[in-house]
Amino acid sequence: MYVLRRLPSLIATLLAVSILTFLMTSLLPGDPALQILGAENATPEAIAAVRSELSLDDPLPVRYLHWIGDALTGDFGRSYRTNEPVSQAIIERLPVTAEIGLLAIVIALAIAIPVGMLSAYRAGTRTDKVISSTSFGLLAVPNFMVAILLILVFAVWLGVLPATGWVNFTDNPVQNLRSALLPALSLAIAEMAVYTRLLRTDMIATLQQDFVTMARVKGVSNRRILFRHALRPSSFSLLTVAGVQVGAIIGGSVVIETLFAVPGVGRLLLEAVLVRDLLMVQGVALVIAVSYVVVNFTVDILYSYLDPRISHGRSSARV
């Protein structure tokens, strides 16, 4: 029922995203025909021929309707630049970005949860201060700088991980993980700092609640209190932000995938933007937007799992 109630707003969001994506890419200056032909071959006749072949001279609404109509059937057209089907390009690239993104979130949570809990448990102590200032420091460092430093340390100096490149999971799972590790770590650092700060704040509040005091009085161990009693109610902000941060991770992947020469959707998007490969840009942007909306929709549903007291009606207001 809840899913059905949310459906119209979801569809409206996606429709708006598709229109905006289409408009923004179509109104960008620069002629894709010129990019396709190259400056040396761009005679006015050749440009006109290519524009007509790609229907670039049709009015915008007509082009939008054609595009969205085909997109709904899974046909995003073919790239102007490479001639490969846009959907195929996205299907090939999405697992790469998803793997790096997921790995980044897992790494970030795996470090942030214990560290955030420790920080909350030791609130006000030197440990807390060190953790807090380290978190702020990491937040301030842009991911591309982190990436270069990681390459310097792990690839150039220590030689334990590859500096660039990608190995498919199906070709070699171990090498795949090695090639994903540095890009994921570059994305994870800032996320980790955000998660640590959030969890610390929420957990300090939780630890002051009556049921925690009651548990302490009953002689429950600190570890059990933290992990069994306090963590779940302290995870709302963390979960919300983890969902929202999916956008940051996708955005970060544009830079990180280019630096590490990884064939994900971020790099696909960047290359497509640079050469005005409109259909590719539109397809990728739409898929990213849909992924983002779906992830946050899922986060919404997860609230009820974390705290059954929360009604669906209330959580629907959160996104």
Place this chain on the structure above:
Amino acid sequence: MAAVAAPDGISVGKWAHMRGHRRPTAGSWQRAAVAAGLVVLLLGTAACGGDGDGGGSTGAEDPQEGAVVEISEQGEPVDGGEIVVGLEAETSSWLPGRGTFNQPGVNVAYALYDPLMHRTEDGDVEPYLAESMEPNADLTEWTLTLRPGVRFHDDTPLDAQALKTIFDDYLTAPGANTAASLDEVTSLDVVDELTVVYRLVEANAAFPVLLISSPGWPFSPTAAAAAGEDAGARPVGTGPFRFVSWQRDSQLVVEKNEDYWQPGLPHLDRITFRPIPDEDTRLASLQSGDVDVMQSLRQSTVIRARDLDGIDNYEHLGSNSGGGTVNTSKPPFDDVRVRQALAHALDQEAIIEVLGGAGVTPPTTQFFSEDSPYWSAKVAEAYPAYDVEKAQELYDDYINDPDRSDGLPVGTQLSFTYSCPPDPSLNEVAQLVQSLYGALGAQVELEQVEQATWIQKMLARDYDTGCTRVGADSDPFIVFDAAFTEGPLNMTAFQSPEIDVQLDILRTTTDLAARKAAVEEIGLVVNENVPNTFSGGTLTVMAGREAVKNLAGWIFPDGTTGNGAASAQVMWGHVWLAG
């Protein structure tokens, strides 16, 4: 390590005049290079397009000016082994006519395909895959004869009919990006099994140059027809290596063509080409051993690669220079005094410094670099030197002229826009240019225009002045015919009857002395009228581990020495890996 060693079996020739380079000890320099890379990156020169020149020097001690080739002993060729090559960009498609082949793409193409013609170390164009190429008396027909017994990787024979099918169905098909450059060919006709004739609209002595690039890379027409829309993703050529696999933006793998038409080649078993767009991480990949050879077209990277230990550097200073373009169709730039004033006002040394090439990139004065046979001392002399007083004199003369071409009142200062693509180093250049022009009294507005838009604006002559690339490693006829005639590629709108006369000579003679004289005349006209200004040449490098040999030592089938690794492009069939 020898400063310059003759690769086995090739002439030192071209490389002999290149100076050796003192190499600092490794380790700390490696770190310094990457740390400097980080700074460069923070300044934002990483990745994406721009005009190439970027970043600053790493502080290497007294970097040498011009191309430096420092390579280890080459030894005897060894068969076997595989290497990984880091290229600066991915290529859209591997099918000639569809793919846009810049330097990275040409590298892969030279593994998969063979060019019908290629350039010797002296700059001549000679048959490579073709057996011969002969013009008729008036240079309107070029007869190309193929070698017998050459087959594509799918076993289709390379014959005259194959060339015709490629020409008719792909290279000149609607939408093909080679159609415009082949516009001058009215037809390609089959003479016999191995001979074709290219019939041209008019004489063109430079026609064979075209067959060095993608219109001259035969691919299997049967394989292309079978692959249909996906032909660009499954290339089948005659080259020293066969296509194995391609994952876009990740890697393209090729393996040895056991049936290659040149006996004894290729030496390597396998090559993996990896596009690594970021300069810093590509260099780090070479340092960490993830790639064995790396290409760079940015002088800041070229300088840093010089300081790596255990790396052979094959640098090349081509005829591509940074520079400025002026729209001569628009007042006040239609007046030569204004153009000369603007040229004299430019401090080229300062601009080169801003571009990170101080002491490394020599100043440029003409379309062809000093390494080219077409370079002329006379033209160099004629280029407007940095002379503020002269610039001011010419500038004042124009603005105080009652008949000034922009129709503004006497004494009104010039006001115009200087456009550049959004590259940080170009942005700095633009600011410098703005201050230099501003010193004359001109009000200069800076405009950042995306590369694609900028090209479009220049093609439409919808601009005042701005940064662009000047010159090309092509035949002078092709370069000047595009730049200074009626055609759509004349972005400065500058034309001159004197240039037309000289272009006719370039078009109708193959005699080098006559052609040099014609190029010199054109250079003099250009430097007097300054539709273009120059801001230093562009160094390129192929940097490889010392074990990777003969990156520049390729030879023609008849033993003539080729043009090395010019513009960071390698003939991979000739490369070997020392044991």
